[in-house]
Amino acid sequence: MATLTNAPALRRKARRERLRTLGFLSPWLVGFTVFFGYPLLATVYFSFMHYNQIEAPTFVGLRNWRYVLEQMPLFGPALWNTLWLVVVMVALRVVFGLGIGLLVTKIKSGVGFFRTAFYLPYLAPPVAATVAFVFLLNPGTGPVNDILGNIGIHAPNWFNDPAWAKPSLVLLSLWGIGDLMVIFMAALLDVPKEQYEAAELDGAGALHKFRYVTWPSITPIVMFAVVTGVVQTMQYYTQALVAGKLASGVSVGPGSVIQPGYPDHSTLTVPQLVYSLGFQNFNTGAACVLSLVLFAIAMAVTTLLMRKRAGLLSAED
Amino acid sequence: MPRKLAALASVLSAGALLLTGCANPSTGSAEDDPTKPVTLKFWHGWSEKNEVKAIDASIARFEKLHPNIKVKATGNVTDATVNQALRAGGSDAPDVVSSFTTNNVGQYCSSGMWVDLNPFMRKTGLDKAKVFPKTLLDYTSYEGDQCALPLLADAYGMYYNKDAFAEAGIKRPPRTMSELRRDAVKLTKRTKGGGYERVGFMPNFRLYQNSPDRLFAQWGPSYFGKDGKARLAKEKAAKEFYATTRELARSQGGYGPLETFRTSFGDEMSSQNAFLTGKLAMHLDGEWRGLFMEGAKFKWGTAPLPVPDDRPETYGRGYLTGTVVGIAHSSTHQNAAWELVKFLTADTDQVVAFANAIHNVPSTKAALTSPKLDSNPTFRAFLDIAQNRYSTALPPSINGGQYVTSLQDFSYGVEAGKVHDLDAGLRKLDDEIDADNLQAQN
Numbered sequence: 001m002a003t004l005t006n007a008p009a010l011r012r013k014a015r016r017e018r019l020r021t022l023g024f025l026s027p028w029l030v031g032f033t034v035f036f037g038y039p040l041l042a043t044v045y046f047s048f049m050h051y052n053q054i055e056a057p058t059f060v061g062l063r064n065w066r067y068v069l070e071q072m073p074l075f076g077p078a079l080w081n082t083l084w085l086v087v088v089m090v091a092l093r094v095v096f097g098l099g100i101g102l103l104v105t106k107i108k109s110g111v112g113f114f115r116t117a118f119y120l121p122y123l124a125p126p127v128a129a130t131v132a133f134v135f136l137l138n139p140g141t142g143p144v145n146d147i148l149g150n151i152g153i154h155a156p157n158w159f160n161d162p163a164w165a166k167p168s169l170v171l172l173s174l175w176g177i178g179d180l181m182v183i184f185m186a187a188l189l190d191v192p193k194e195q196y197e198a199a200e201l202d203g204a205g206a207l208h209k210f211r212y213v214t215w216p217s218i219t220p221i222v223m224f225a226v227v228t229g230v231v232q233t234m235q236y237y238t239q240a241l242v243a244g245k246l247a248s249g250v251s252v253g254p255g256s257v258i259q260p261g262y263p264d265h266s267t268l269t270v271p272q273l274v275y276s277l278g279f280q281n282f283n284t285g286a287a288c289v290l291s292l293v294l295f296a297i298a299m300a301v302t303t304l305l306m307r308k309r310a311g312l313l314s315a316e317d
Numbered sequence: 318m319p320r321k322l323a324a325l326a327s328v329l330s331a332g333a334l335l336l337t338g339c340a341n342p343s344t345g346s347a348e349d350d351p352t353k354p355v356t357l358k359f360w361h362g363w364s365e366k367n368e369v370k371a372i373d374a375s376i377a378r379f380e381k382l383h384p385n386i387k388v389k390a391t392g393n394v395t396d397a398t399v400n401q402a403l404r405a406g407g408s409d410a411p412d413v414v415s416s417f418t419t420n421n422v423g424q425y426c427s428s429g430m431w432v433d434l435n436p437f438m439r440k441t442g443l444d445k446a447k448v449f450p451k452t453l454l455d456y457t458s459y460e461g462d463q464c465a466l467p468l469l470a471d472a473y474g475m476y477y478n479k480d481a482f483a484e485a486g487i488k489r490p491p492r493t494m495s496e497l498r499r500d501a502v503k504l505t506k507r508t509k510g511g512g513y514e515r516v517g518f519m520p521n522f523r524l525y526q527n528s529p530d531r532l533f534a535q536w537g538p539s540y541f542g543k544d545g546k547a548r549l550a551k552e553k554a555a556k557e558f559y560a561t562t563r564e565l566a567r568s569q570g571g572y573g574p575l576e577t578f579r580t581s582f583g584d585e586m587s588s589q590n591a592f593l594t595g596k597l598a599m600h601l602d603g604e605w606r607g608l609f610m611e612g613a614k615f616k617w618g619t620a621p622l623p624v625p626d627d628r629p630e631t632y633g634r635g636y637l638t639g640t641v642v643g644i645a646h647s648s649t650h651q652n653a654a655w656e657l658v659k660f661l662t663a664d665t666d667q668v669v670a671f672a673n674a675i676h677n678v679p680s681t682k683a684a685l686t687s688p689k690l691d692s693n694p695t696f697r698a699f700l701d702i703a704q705n706r707y708s709t710a711l712p713p714s715i716n717g718g719q720y721v722t723s724l725q726d727f728s729y730g731v732e733a734g735k736v737h738d739l740d741a742g743l744r745k746l747d748d749e750i751d752a753d754n755l756q757a758q759n
Contacts, residue, residue: 052757053404054428054646063756071752073745140581160580249579250523259722262523264729280397281719282404282428283756 040295047288054282064285068293072286077265078273081166082294085236085269086301089170090229094222097180104181105188115185122178130242133172134159138247159247162266169239169267180225187221188214227305234298237271244268270294345432345644347651355653356387360402360411362640363675364393365586367608371674375667379660386653388413396421403430403645412648413657415468419456419638419710420718424757426459427715431643433462437655448663448681450703456710457641466662467680469672470639471603472702473531475623478504479616481515481598490599490620492632494535494561497599497623498568504598505569513570513578518599520565521575522728525585526602529728530721533558534636534709535624540720541712547720547750550743557625559731559739572732588612604699608676619698621705634707635699639680678703716757720750 022029047064049057068075104115121129136144137158148155156164195213204212241260248262260276261268270290278287349355363372369392376388391411399414400421414431416422425431438445445454449467457465477490485504491497501517508514522529536554541547549555566572582596583589586609592600593613601622610617624631642661644654660667665683672679673691678699684690685704691697702708714720727736727746736742 050758052428054430067752067756071749073749138580139577140579157577157580160576247580248523249582259726264733264735265726279401281717281757282400282424286756 043288043291043295046284047292049285051284052282053284057284060285064289068286068289074261074265074268074273075290077261078268078270079293081240081266081268082234082236082270083297084166085169086230086233088166089173089236090226090233092170093173093177093180093229094225096174097177097225098184098218098222100177100181101184101188105185115181118181119178121176124176126238127242129176130172130239131246133168133175134243134246137168159243159267160263162264165243165247165263165266169243172239172243183221183225184218187218191217223305227302230301230305231298234294234301235271236269237275240267240269241272345646345648345651347432347436347655349650349652351383351650351652351656352385354385354387355650356389357413357650357654357657358409358411359388359390359413359415359657360394360399361390361392361415361642362394362417368675371671374674375661375671378667378670379657382660383656386656388657400430403647406647410647411645412650412654413642414645415640415642416465417640418718419641419713420721422457422465422641422717423459423713423715424717425643426462426464426713427757430646431464432646432648432651433464434466434643434655434658435463437644437652437659438463441655441659443659443663448683450680450682450685452637452708452710453639453680456638456713459713459715465641465643466658468640468642468662469668469675469677470637470680470703471605472678472699472708473526473534473601473603473622473636473638474699474702475599475620476592476602476606476610477599477618477620478592478595478597479618481595481615485598490618491623493623493626493629495626498561498565501565501599502568507570511574513574513596515595516569516575516578516597518565518569519575519579519597520562520732521572521579522562522725522732523576524579524582525590525600528721529558529562529724530711531601531636532562532622533724535622535631535634536628537631537634537707537709541714545754547747547754549724549750550740550747552743554625555743556739559728561625562732563734566732572734604678604696605676607693607695617695619695621698621702631707633701633705634709635702635705637703637708637710639678714754716754719753719757723750723753 046057048059048061050060050063051057100118104111104118107114124132136142139145139155139157139160142158144158145155158164158168191214195217196209199209199213244260244262244267250262260272271294274287274290274294277283277290359376361372363369372390372392376390380386380388394415396416396418399411399416402410403414416425426433437443445463445466449457453467453470454463457463457467475490481504482488482490482500485500487500487503491500497518504515504517506514519527520532521527533554536558538552538554538558539548540552542551563572566575569575578596579591582591583594588594590609591597592602592606593610595615607619621633621635624634642658644651644658648654661671662668663681665681665687666689668679668681668684669687669689671677672684673689676691676696679685679687679690685700690700711718711721723746727742730736731739731742
C-alpha cells in the first residue's frame with residue numbers, strides 16, 4: 001500500500017532524474033543533432049533528389065546512385081586514390097612517426113633541438129607546405145631534380161607524373177609528421193623504466209625489448225593513430241588539390257575551370273569530387289551519394305578496426 | 318505508443334519541411350522604378366590594374382548619365398563565387414553579374430539564376446538582332462532565353478616571334494596545319510643536353526590558353542546533334558584534330574619532353590610567360606595578350622591560327638568567346654540593373670572606349686566598325702577573326718561547361734598516348750557528356 005502511495009512521487013523523481021541527465025547531455029545532444037544528425041539525414045534525402053540549389057528539389061529515385069556508381073568515370077579513380085592514400089599514407093605515417101618518436105626519445109644531447117626540428121614542419125600551413133614541395137620537386141626548375149641530376153640519378157617528375165604524384169603527397173605528409181611524433185614520444189616516455197630494466201636482466205636485446213615491452217605499452221596509441229589517420233585521410237583534400245593545381249601549371253582565373261586530380265586524375269580524392277560536384281556543378285544529389293559512400297567506408301573501416309582492434313590490443317587494454 | 322508515433326511523425330514532418338524548404342527563397346523583381354535613387358551591386362572578374370581602371374571609368378560614365386544610380390563594383394569574382402552567392406541569396410548578393418566565360422550561360426539561363434533579358438529589351442526598344450552579331454547572341458542565350466549579353470568578346474589567334482621566323486628563314490605565318498608543323502620543326506631549338514631552348518609551337522593542352530576546344534575550333538566541329546546528344550564520335554574532324562596535335566608534338570620531340578619543358582614556364586600573366594621569354598616561337602592566345610607584350614625583347618606579330626589542309630578557304634577563322642553580363646534573379650532592382658547592363662553592352666561609345674582600354678574585341682556591330690577603335694594592326698587581326706564567317710563559339714549547354722571539361726580530360730589522355738582506341742574513346746566521351754547533361758536536367 002505504501003509502495004502504491006509513493007509510486008507517483010517515485011515516477012516524478014525518476015522523471016526529474018531523466019530531465020537532469022538530459023540537461024547535462026543537452027549541449028552534446030544539440031550539437032550532435034544539428035551538426036551530425038540533421039546533415040546526415042539531409043544527405044540521405046538529397047541523394048534521391050534532383051537539386052541544383054536554385055529550384056526546389058524533385059524526387060528522382062535511384063538516378064543519382066546509378067549516375068555515380070555506373071556512369072561517372074571519375075568515381076573509380078577518386079575512390080581508388082582515396083583508398084590508396086588510406087592504406088599507404090596512414091601506414092607509413094604511423095611507422096615513420098613511431099620511428100622518429102623512438103629516435104627523439106633515445107637522443108642524449110640536443111634533445112630540444114631535434115624535437116623542435118621534427119615538430120616544426122607540422123606547424124606550416126598545409127597550402128604553404130604544398131606550394132613549397134611542388135616548387136622543390138618541379139621537374140623543370142626545382143632544386144631537388146637538379147641535385148639528383150648532378151649526382152647521376154634520373155629523377156622522377158614527382159607531382160607531374162601520375163605514378164609519382166601520390167607518393168609525392170605521401171612524402172609531404174611524412175615531412176609534417178610532428179603531430180604523430182609528439183603522441184608517440186609521450187607514449188614511449190610513459191613506458192615504465194622498470195620493465196626495461198627487468199627485460200635487460202633477462203638478457204633481452206633492443207628488438208626483444210621493443211617487441212615485449214614497448215609495443216604492448218603503446219598499442220592503444222598506435223590504434224588511436226591508425227583510426228584518426230584513416231578518418232583524416234578519408235577527408236584528404238587541401239594538399240591534393242593545391243598540388244594538382246600548381247603542378248598542372250594551368251592558369252586559374254575568373255573564367256577558368258580547373259578540374260582537380262592532375263596528373264591523369266592521380267591526385268583526385270573523393271572529397272575533391274564531392275566539392276566539384278556539389279559546389280561547382282551544383283549536382284547536389286550526386287555529391288550526396290558520394291558523401292554517403294565515403295561515410296559508409298569510413299564507418300566500416302573504423303568499426304572493423306575498433307572491433308578487431310587491428311590485432312593491436314590485447315583483451316586487457 | 319500513439320504518443321511516440323505522434324512524436325516521430327512530428328520530427329519527420331519538421332525534417333521534411335526543413336529539407337523541402339531548400340529552394341532558394343531569394344526572389345527578385347522587376348517592379349522597381351529606375352529613375353529613383355538606388356545602389357546596385359556589380360560583380361565582375363577583372364583584376365589587372367588597367368582593367369579595373371577601365372571598368373571603373375565605365376561605371377563613372379554610367380553614373381554621370383544616371384545620377385540616381387550608384388554602382389558598387391567588386392572585382393576578381395569567379396564564376397564559382399557568383400554561382401554560390403546567387404544560390405545562398407541574401408541582401409549582399411549582386412544585382413548585376415558577369416562571367417569571363419560563355420561556358421556557363423546554358424546553366425545560368427536554364428536554372429533561372431540569371432533573368433531573361435528579352436522582356437527588358439522589348440520594354441526599352443533594344444533590337445538585339447540589329448545591335449549584336451549573331452554568334453555573340455547565340456553564346457549568350459539558351460533555348461530562346463537571352464539571360465546574358467556580350468560585354469566585349471575574345472577572339473583567338475596566333476602570336477609569333479618575327480625574329481625567330483627571320484632566323485629560321487620563314488617568310489610568313491603558317492596558314493595550314495601542314496605548314497604549322499613544318500615551321501614548328503624549323504623553329505624548335507634543342508639544348509646540348511637534349512632539352513629545349515625554344516619550341517616552335519607547343520600543342521600541349523595544359524599550356525596557358527591551349528584548351529583543346531580552342532584549337533579544335535579551327536576544324537569548326539559540331540559538339541551536339543539536333544537531338545541534343547553529343548556527337549563527337551561521329552565528328553570526322555575530331556580524329557583529324559587529335560592526329561594533327563599528336564603529330565605536332567611528335568615532330569617536335571614528343572609529348573613527354575614537351576610536357577617537362579612546360580613545367581619550366583613562368584606564370585601566364587607575368588613577364589615570365591613562355592612566349593614573352595622566347596621559349597615559344599608561335600603561340601595560341603587571345604587578343605588581350607597584346608597588352609602584356611610591351612616588355613617583349615623581340616619583334617612579334619599576330620595572325621589567324623592555321624586551318625586544316627583540306628579547308629584552306631576557312632583561313633581567318635578562330636575561336637570566339639567573351640565576357641557576358643546579366644541580372645541576378647534575386648535582384649530587387651532589375652530595371653535599374655538593366656540600365657547598367659544596357660549601357661555596358663549596347664552603348665557604342667562605351668563599348669569602343671572599354672574595348673580600346675582593355676584590348677578586347679568590341680561586341681556590337683556598330684562598335685566593330687567604329688573609326689574610334691584601336692588601329693594597331695596586331696589588334697586588328699583579331700577584329701578580322703571575330704568577324705570571319707567561319708569563326709565559331711562553343712554551344713551553350715544545360716550543364717554549363719561540363720562537356721568542355723570532359724573534352725579536356727579526354728584530350729589529356731589522347732595527347733599522352735593513353736587512348737589506344739580513339740573511336741571507342743570518343744563514343745565513351747559522348748556517353749559521358751550525355752549522362753552528365755541528363756543529370757543536370759530536372
